[in-house]
Amino acid sequence: MFFNQVFRTFSQPLPTKTEKVSASKRTHGNDAIVIALKQHAKPLSISDLAVAMNCSVGEASKRVTAAKRFLKTTKEGRKKMVSLRNLDRKETLALMKTMTPGAYWLVPLA
Numbered sequence: 001m002f003f004n005q006v007f008r009t010f011s012q013p014l015p016t017k018t019e020k021v022s023a024s025k026r027t028h029g030n031d032a033i034v035i036a037l038k039q040h041a042k043p044l045s046i047s048d049l050a051v052a053m054n055c056s057v058g059e060a061s062k063r064v065t066a067a068k069r070f071l072k073t074t075k076e077g078r079k080k081m082v083s084l085r086n087l088d089r090k091e092t093l094a095l096m097k098t099m100t101p102g103a104y105w106l107v108p109l110a
Contacts, residue, residue, distance in 0.1 A: 030067045030098045033060075034084065043074065043083035070095050 036052035037044065044052060050060035064071060064082055072085045087095060 030063075030070065030095065033063050033067050034070070034095070034099065037071075037082065037084050043072075043081040045076075045079040045081055049082055067098075 032053040032055070033049070036049055040048075040052065046060050046064065047057050049064070050057045053060055053063070055063075064073070064080075070085060070087065070091070072083050074081045074083075085091075
């Protein structure tokens, strides 16, 4: 009895349960960024792109850096705006090689 009272007085509270984060759809290569930019007709900021790709802002920034040869980035005030470049045939084929087969064609355009 005495031990239980002392133990409860000095014990640390139990940790709260962590919330589960919704898992985003896994993509390979440049699938997510190309699909997100094709669905929106206008250039997107990094934070808007992160929402469209269902990932964090840091992850969106990393994906933009990885796919920079296919993207056009401009500054609009403090925001970095991202859009797809106008690609020639050779660049389009190079982009399609980095995507999962059929991923682009299965998504309806805006």
